[in-house]
Amino acid sequence: MNRSPFDAERDEELGGWLREAFTGPDQDRFLRRLGAALNGLPLRRSAWDELAGWGRPRVLAAAIVAGFALGVALFQGWRDRGLIEPAPSVAAALFEQPVDAPILYAVLGGEP
Amino acid sequence: MRSTDVTESRLATAARMGDADAYGRLVLAQGAVARRVAYGILGNWDEADDVVQDAALAGWLAIERFDPGRAFRPWFLRIVSNAALDQLRRRRVRDSDVLDDSMPSRAAGPDRDANRSLLRDRINAAMAGLSERQRVAVMLFDGEGYSHAEIAGVLQVPEGTVRSYVFHARRALRKALAALVEAPSR
Numbered sequence: 001m002n003r004s005p006f007d008a009e010r011d012e013e014l015g016g017w018l019r020e021a022f023t024g025p026d027q028d029r030f031l032r033r034l035g036a037a038l039n040g041l042p043l044r045r046s047a048w049d050e051l052a053g054w055g056r057p058r059v060l061a062a063a064i065v066a067g068f069a070l071g072v073a074l075f076q077g078w079r080d081r082g083l084i085e086p087a088p089s090v091a092a093a094l095f096e097q098p099v100d101a102p103i104l105y106a107v108l109g110g111e112p
Numbered sequence: 113m114r115s116t117d118v119t120e121s122r123l124a125t126a127a128r129m130g131d132a133d134a135y136g137r138l139v140l141a142q143g144a145v146a147r148r149v150a151y152g153i154l155g156n157w158d159e160a161d162d163v164v165q166d167a168a169l170a171g172w173l174a175i176e177r178f179d180p181g182r183a184f185r186p187w188f189l190r191i192v193s194n195a196a197l198d199q200l201r202r203r204r205v206r207d208s209d210v211l212d213d214s215m216p217s218r219a220a221g222p223d224r225d226a227n228r229s230l231l232r233d234r235i236n237a238a239m240a241g242l243s244e245r246q247r248v249a250v251m252l253f254d255g256e257g258y259s260h261a262e263i264a265g266v267l268q269v270p271e272g273t274v275r276s277y278v279f280h281a282r283r284a285l286r287k288a289l290a291a292l293v294e295a296p297s298r
Contacts, residue, residue, distance in 0.1 A: 007282075008260075008275075014285060015254035020228070021235040022148040022251060024157040030164075034143050037165050038136035041172050 124184040128175050135175060138184050139168045145185075145256055146192045149266075152247040153196035154203075155240070163199050167192040186258070186265045193248055193266055200244065231289070238288035242281050249274050250281035 024030065120138065127135035139146075143164065150160035150167075171178075171191045178187050239247050245267050252258040252266065253274075260278070264271040 010257055011254045011282070014250075014282065014289075015257070017231060017235055017289070018251055018255040018285075019148070021232040021239075022151055022255070023144070024147055024151060024160065027144065027147075030147060030161050031140065031143050033161070034165060034168060035136070035140055038132075038139055038168060041132045041136070041169070 120184055121180070124178065125180045127184075128178055128180050130175075132172070135172055139171065139188060142185055142188055145252075146189060148251055148255070149189055149192050149248050150196040152239070152251050153193060153244040154200055159199060159203075160196070163195045164192055167195040170195065183262070186262045189252070189266045190268065197244065234288045235285065238285045239281075241284055243277075245269070246277040246281040249277035250285065253278045254282070 120141075123134040123138050127138060146164045146167065147157075147160055150163045151157060154160050154163065167188070171188055174191070178184065242250075248267060249263050252263045253260070258266070260271045260274045263274045263278075267274065267277075269277075
């Protein structure tokens with residue numbers, strides 16, 4: 001007790017008194033209670049689990065969008081290579097008809 | 113490195129990997145100290161017990177943030193002291209109340225030595241005059257043998273501040289206990 005408060009060394013005597021004064025009642029019961037709580041710890045989710053849980057709906061949405069984009073890309077690729085014949089427009093189909101086609105006369109209102 | 117440090121390090125690594133058993137052993141080993149730290153801040157054993165239990169759960173849920181290269185004890189005590197300080201703030205807001213002038217002393221049993229009881233009362237009274245952080249600092253330094261640096265990690269203050277806490281706490285405690293120590297038969 002004659003030591004200076006500036007001492008950098010641990011004061012064992014004072015420490016003993018502090019531990020004595022700060023040891024609560026029913027220490028064993030407290031430790032049993034803490035042990036019981038520790039036995040019932042919830043399963044811990046890892047960071048990957050958290051990420052997976054958070055990202056699952058987004059991953060699904062991204063997969064749908066990616067699938068759609070892939071389908072469009074494949075379709076365009078096949079069309080460009082001539083694997084799929086593009087349908088002509090109505091105007092183009094009319095102009096490609098032979099001049100003496102009946103429908104042309106009907107449109108102009110003349111006789112054949 | 114001491115064998116207890118090696119064991120602690122091994123358990124801490126296992127706990128971080130999700131081993132609840134290893135985590136439980138680590139926390140139980142710190143249970144008594146954690147309880148003293150919480151009581152040092154709160155001045156109430158029931159609240160201290162609840163806080164330690166809550167801190168044990170919080171530590172488990174945050175175990176992946178623990179750096180296995182560092183000691184487990186200061187990391188866990190930091191969670192305990194933060195939880196106790198939060199509880200103290202909540203209580204003060206709720207009750208608009210501050211800690212009593214004298215911390216409650218344990219009920220003395222019939223066989224309890226009167227001088228020891230008096231000593232405890234003096235310590236509690238002296239501790240009640242200190243701040244929560246001063247109480248924790250002197251408890252961990254003189255009571256548990258923690259270094260200034262470790263306590264700085266627990267309380268999240270600079271090491272120099274811890275030295276100041278310990279200095280003021282020791283001065284108050286020694287002043288309160290001087291009469292008893294000089295006249296132990298009293």
